[in-house]
Amino acid sequence: xxxxxxxxxxxxxxxMENFAGHLEEIFLTVEENFGRQEQHLEQHYNDVxxxxxxxxxxxxxxxQEEKKSKLExxxxxxxxxxxxxxxxxxxxETAQEVYRCxxxxxFLKVAQLGLLRDFFFLEFAKEDIDLxxxxxxxxxxxxxxxxxxxxxMDSINVVPxxxxxxxxxxxxxxxTQTSLHVCWSLFSDDTVEYYELYYRPxxxxxxxxxxxxxxxxxxxxxxxxxPEAALxxxxxxxxNPVDSYIVELSETGTVVAxxxxxxxxxxxxxxxxxxxxRAVNIGGPxxxxxxITISTTGTFFYLLEDTAHPCLSMSxxxxxxxxxxxxxxxxxxxxxxxxxxxCVAILGDLIPVRGRHYWEVEVDDETxxxxxxAYEDTERxxxxxxxxxxxxxxxxxxxxxHKYEFLHNGWSPDLRITVHPVRIGVALDYDRGTLSFFxxxxxxxxxxxxCRFHNYVHPCFSLDNPGALTVHNGIQAPDYTFI
Amino acid sequence: MxxxxxxxxxxxxxxxxxFEHDSTELKCKMKFAIYLPPKAExxxxxxxxxxxxxxxxxxxxxxxxxxxxxxxxHGIIIVAPDTSPRGCNIExxxxxxxxxxxxxxxxxxxxxPWKTNYRxxxxxxxxxxxxxxxxxxxxxxxxxxxxxxxxxHGALICALKNPGKYKVTSCRVCVRPHLRPVRxxxxxxxxxxxxxxxxxxxxxxxxxxIDQGRDxxxxxxxxxxxxxxxxxxxxxxxxxxxxxxxxxxxSYFFIYxxxxxxxxHHAKYLNA
Numbered sequence: 001x002x003x004x005x006x007x008x009x010x011x012x013x014x015x016m017e018n019f020a021g022h023l024e025e026i027f028l029t030v031e032e033n034f035g036r037q038e039q040h041l042e043q044h045y046n047d048v049x050x051x052x053x054x055x056x057x058x059x060x061x062x063x064q065e066e067k068k069s070k071l072e073x074x075x076x077x078x079x080x081x082x083x084x085x086x087x088x089x090x091x092x093e094t095a096q097e098v099y100r101c102x103x104x105x106x107f108l109k110v111a112q113l114g115l116l117r118d119f120f121f122l123e124f125a126k127e128d129i130d131l132x133x134x135x136x137x138x139x140x141x142x143x144x145x146x147x148x149x150x151x152x153m154d155s156i157n158v159v160p161x162x163x164x165x166x167x168x169x170x171x172x173x174x175x176t177q178t179s180l181h182v183c184w185s186l187f188s189d190d191t192v193e194y195y196e197l198y199y200r201p202x203x204x205x206x207x208x209x210x211x212x213x214x215x216x217x218x219x220x221x222x223x224x225x226x227p228e229a230a231l232x233x234x235x236x237x238x239x240n241p242v243d244s245y246i247v248e249l250s251e252t253g254t255v256v257a258x259x260x261x262x263x264x265x266x267x268x269x270x271x272x273x274x275x276x277x278r279a280v281n282i283g284g285p286x287x288x289x290x291x292i293t294i295s296t297t298g299t300f301f302y303l304l305e306d307t308a309h310p311c312l313s314m315s316x317x318x319x320x321x322x323x324x325x326x327x328x329x330x331x332x333x334x335x336x337x338x339x340x341x342x343c344v345a346i347l348g349d350l351i352p353v354r355g356r357h358y359w360e361v362e363v364d365d366e367t368x369x370x371x372x373x374a375y376e377d378t379e380r381x382x383x384x385x386x387x388x389x390x391x392x393x394x395x396x397x398x399x400x401x402h403k404y405e406f407l408h409n410g411w412s413p414d415l416r417i418t419v420h421p422v423r424i425g426v427a428l429d430y431d432r433g434t435l436s437f438f439x440x441x442x443x444x445x446x447x448x449x450x451c452r453f454h455n456y457v458h459p460c461f462s463l464d465n466p467g468a469l470t471v472h473n474g475i476q477a478p479d480y481t482f483i
Numbered sequence: 484m485x486x487x488x489x490x491x492x493x494x495x496x497x498x499x500x501x502f503e504h505d506s507t508e509l510k511c512k513m514k515f516a517i518y519l520p521p522k523a524e525x526x527x528x529x530x531x532x533x534x535x536x537x538x539x540x541x542x543x544x545x546x547x548x549x550x551x552x553x554x555x556x557h558g559i560i561i562v563a564p565d566t567s568p569r570g571c572n573i574e575x576x577x578x579x580x581x582x583x584x585x586x587x588x589x590x591x592x593x594x595x596p597w598k599t600n601y602r603x604x605x606x607x608x609x610x611x612x613x614x615x616x617x618x619x620x621x622x623x624x625x626x627x628x629x630x631x632x633x634x635x636h637g638a639l640i641c642a643l644k645n646p647g648k649y650k651v652t653s654c655r656v657c658v659r660p661h662l663r664p665v666r667x668x669x670x671x672x673x674x675x676x677x678x679x680x681x682x683x684x685x686x687x688x689x690x691x692x693i694d695q696g697r698d699x700x701x702x703x704x705x706x707x708x709x710x711x712x713x714x715x716x717x718x719x720x721x722x723x724x725x726x727x728x729x730x731x732x733x734s735y736f737f738i739y740x741x742x743x744x745x746x747x748h749h750a751k752y753l754n755a
Contacts, residue, residue, distance in 0.1 A: 401717065414697070414727035418716040444690050444722050445748065480751045 033191055048152045055146070063139065070135045077133070162190030213238045213279040213286040216245065216261070221318060223292060224301040224349045225474075226357055227269035230294045231349075233262040234277050237289070242279045250274040250291065264352060267296050270476075299357035300474040301349040301459065306338050307380075308346040312463070320470040321346055323463035343370070343383040345462035348471070350376060352456045357428045358477035359459060360440050363395070364422060367467035370394045370407070371424060373435060373457040384462050386410045391449050392460065393424065393437045406437070406447045417446060426459070427481040436481065443480050486618055489514060495551040496521040501541060504614065508606040509568040510599060515611065516541040517619065518551055522558035529625030529650075529753035530615060531746070533563040534607065534634030534641075538585045541565045544631075547735035553743045557750035562615055564607060566633070568600040589637030590675045604675070608641050608648070627749045631655045631738055632701075639677040639691070639712075646686020650752040653692035653745045655738055678708075681715045691716070691723040692748045694741045696731030 165184045174181035180199075186192060214237045222233040236242055247256045247263045251273045256265055257280075267273060276291040302318050313322045323344050335341050351357055361371045370384040372392030378384075385392040385407025394412070396403040402420045405412035421439035424446075428435050436448040461469060489501040497520040506513040522528055531554070535544050544550070544563045554561050567587030573596050576583035587603035616623045628649045630638035635654025642652040695702065695709055702709075709725060716723045731737040 414729070416713050416723070416725040418713060418723040418725075419720050439722070442688065442690065442722050443751070444724065445692075445751070446724060480755065483747055483751055 036191060044152070044155075048149060051149055051152065055149070066139055073135050074133070162186070162192050165195065212283050213240070213242050213281050215286045215289045216277045216279050218275075218277060218289050218292045220292060221302045222349070223294070224299075224351070225267075225294045225296060226299040226351065226353050226355070227296050228355060229264055229266050229353045230273070230275070230296070231262065231264050231352060232275055232277070232292065232294075234289065236261055236279065237286075238279055238281075241281070243281045246278045246280060246285060248276050248278070248288065250276070267294070269296050271296050295474060298473060298475040298477065299351065299359060301351065301359075303461075303471065304338075304347045304349055304458070306336065307340065309340040309342075309344040309462075310335065311344050312346055319472070320468055321461060321463065322468045323466050325466045339380060340462075341381045343462050344464070345370070345384055345460060347374065347376075347378075348459035348461070350456055350458050351428070354430045356430075356477060356482055358475060358481055359426055359471060359473040360475060361424045361426065361461065362422065362470040362472060363424070364467070365420060366397055366465075367469060368395055368397050368464040369467070369469055370460070370462040370464065371426060371437075371469075372407075372460055373426075373428060374460040375455050375457055378460070384460050385412075390460060391435050391451065392462075393447070394464075395420075396464075404446075406449065408449060408451070413447070415447070419444075421446065425478070425481060427477060428457070429482060430456075438481060440478075443478065445480075486614070494518070495555040497523065497551065497555050499545055499551060501545075506568070506606060506610060508602045508610045511568045511571050513568065513606070514541050514565055516545045516563040517615070518545065518554050518561040519619065520555040520558050520560065522555075523560060523620045526558070527620050527622040528558050528560045529627070530560045530562055530612075530621050531749050531753070532607065532611070532626065532628045532638075532641075532649075533561055534589060534628070534630030534637040535563060535566050536630070536632030536634050537566070537581050539566050539634075540585070543735065544738075547739065548742050549739045550742045550746060553746035557746060557754060559746065559750060559753055560615075560619065560621060562611065564611055567603060571600045573597065573600065586633065588633060588675070589640065603637075604641070607637070608645060625650060625753045627651045627653075627753055629653045629745055629749065632733065635693075636677055640675050640680055642689060642691075643677060643680035643684050646684070651690050651749055653694075653748050655694045655696075655741065655745070678711045678715050681712060681719060681721055684719060684721060689721055690748075690752065691721065692745060693723060693725045694737075694745070695725065695727050696733060696737045697727050697729045698731060699733045699737075701733055 163186075165186045168183040168185065171181070171183075182197065184195075216234040216237040218232060218234040224231050232247060234245075244257050244259050245261065245263075247258060247265060248254070249265070249267075251271065254265075256263060265275070273294045273296070274291045275294055276288040278288055279286040303314065303321065305314060305318075308314070308321070311323055313324065314320065315322075340346070361369075363369055370392040372384060372390060374384060374390035374392075378389040379387055382390075384390045385394060385405070386409075388409050391408045392406075394405040394407055396405070402417070404415065404417050406415075417439075419439065419442065421441070421444075423440040425438035425440035426435070427438070430453055433452045434448050434450055437446045438444060439446060459471075461471065463469065486502045486504050489503050491498055491500045493499075497518060499516065499518050501514055501516050503512055503514045505511075520528060533544055533550075535541075541563050550561055566585050567583070569584060573583070580586070587601055589603045589607055590601075591604045592598040592601035612623075612626065615621060626649055628638040628641050629652060630636070631654065638652050638654045642649045693709065693712075713723065713725055715721075728737070728741070731740065
């Protein structure tokens with residue numbers, strides 16, 4: 001009997017331990033959830049406060065402007081009254097003078113003619129004197145529209161819907177005739193109460209969705225290359241989901257399988273490759289896409305149109321940018337999230353491969369430009385070189401001479417260059433952490449930045465005055481650029 | 484011409500040596516320093532001539548400038564001559580620090596009693612290169628010239644007066660040729676004035692690098708006039724990159740800080 005009691009007690013202990021373990025888990029989950037809720041709440045309230053602050057600023061500005069316009073119109077009235085007063089005074093004085101005049105006959109004549117005329121004038125003028133106030137003394141106070149703030153406040157209490165879970169690929173031997181092992185994971189900070197699993201059988205002999213996919217289309221202007229690699233991007237070409245893509249190099253027959261619509265593929269320097277892509281789904285692979293030619297001589301990139309300041313226009317081939325003479329009104333400028341808003345600048349495509357890269361920029365004698373590199377997140381409302389996320393060479397043209405700056409964080413060394421470069425070589429060395437500038441026509445070194453790049457960079461270009469510049473790339477770096 | 488080795492020290496994988504010889508131009512015994520990089524043991528190397536400033540000898544540059552590592556890396560021989568003839572017993576030669584001994588200004592004097600011995604221009608541009616090419620493993624077609632202060636100016640005038648002889652030139656600080664060379668009587672002052680020479684230069688393209696310390700006391704005393712030179716070079720389209728270095732003065736600490744940049748600048752052409 002003691003044994004059975006002992007067993008019972010042991011059982012209870014095990015249960016308790018289990019329970020304690022469970023409680024601990026729940027405790028941790030609660031902590032986590034609390035943390036998330038707290039963050040979420042803070043974010044939300046911050047948004048509301050920002051909106052309110054913005055509204056306050058707007059209203060205040062509105063009131064200021066109203067005050068200003070009221071004061072102006074009152075002042076105008078004051079001036080007009082003053083003038084009318086002066087005119088009247090003059091008339092009175094004239095009348096008095098005439099009155100004091102000794103020649104009575106003359107007086108009468110003049111008086112009749114003059115005074116009558118002036119009297120009429122005065123009467124006439126009187127009509128213009130409006131003695132009512134031009135503006136009301138009250139301020140118009142429109143009702144503040146805080147409806148969106150209200151909506152934001154209301155939504156604070158709403159828990160956001162979670163994002164879609166991701167089903168893991170099926171593991172081998174995870175199914176039997178009558179059962180299936182399904183695994184999924186949630187890649188977000190969402191709070192989840194439960195999951196719902198849906199399934200539907202797919203008939204093997206006539207699979208409705210398993211026709212061959214269509215071939216993808218390579219996006220020519222979004223591909224870039226350098227001596228050791230090429231970055232290829234394409235459009236899926238299919239509305240139905242595609243499992244994966246196969247990138248093929250015709251030269252070597254190499255084949256690479258990738259899950260997304262882009263691929264960084266390793267190549268050998270100084271060669272030419274024909275690259276095409278196929279889409280693959282459950283039915284098999286598609287036909288080949290149209291091929292793209294990649295040349296691994298030098299570094300090659302296109303300019304990113306969606307980063308261009310609205311005042312910049314691009315040539316057909318995409319390598320010359322123009323800053324036109326006409327002043328675009330602010331309202332005509334379409335600023336997007338990614339465009340530069342102050343500096344009339346544009347970024348080139350990212351250079352995502354370590355090692356050395358070289359390109360040239362062609363300018364003329366008068367062009368005021370900035371040329372260099374910048375991180376992807378460089379401030380779009382800043383000027384190239386004025387912050388810590390960009391490095392550039394800057395040319396300023398004064399009536400008497402040329403000035404040059406090599407800017408980073410707003411600082412430049414003090415130097416003079418006697419021959420103006422019209423073809424600038426830019427040499428980037430990720431491994432050594434240097435960015436050098438050359439007068440390519442003279443093979444003359446101008447300046448080198450020493451900087452440890454902690455991320456890949458984009459080439460960047462800007463025009464500080466109307467003018468144009470042309471980017472030349474795909475050029476093998478001359479020997480003197482990387483001594 | 485017989486060379487006597489005065490000293491030899493292993494340095495940066497190569498050898499820093501000093502030699503003495505009888506100079507026919509200067510009519511006295513002259514010393515010069517020469518750095519031989521490791522590459523000189525097997526190959527013919529290009530030569531960089533370094534001209535030092537007022538009061539220096541062949542010793543200052545080789546002990547203070549830290550040039551040997553860069554010279555070894557790029558495989559360049561560096562020759563640093565003395566700054567004037569010595570022991571000539573000319574009256575007044577030791578009177579002032581900026582005239583006479585230690586102050587040859589790299590010109591050929593035309594007046595007595597200086598004109599017999601003070602022919603530093605010919606010594607540097609003719610006698611010394613012949614001597615070096617005959618005695619060391621050099622590539623006689625690849626020479627360049629550089630210098631500091633009086634030597635910087637000297638380097639400029641040697642390059643400007645000898646189009647095509649020097650592949651490239653650079654200098655730290657160039658002294659304006661003021662009264663002194665006129666007393667030495669180097670022809671008219673303009674014959675040895677870099678600014679004047681630049682204005683009338685015609686020859687193969689140069690590539691000049693000039694570093695100037697912003698806190699250089701000679702700069703603030705207007706003894707150096709880089710602006711004139713820059714203006715002339717801009718007009719004549721002589722490629723110059725002139726850098727004003729904040730905080731740096733006239734000393735060898737300044738030379739040391741930028742010698743690597745200058746040797747790299749020379750290497751670009753000497754090793755092309």
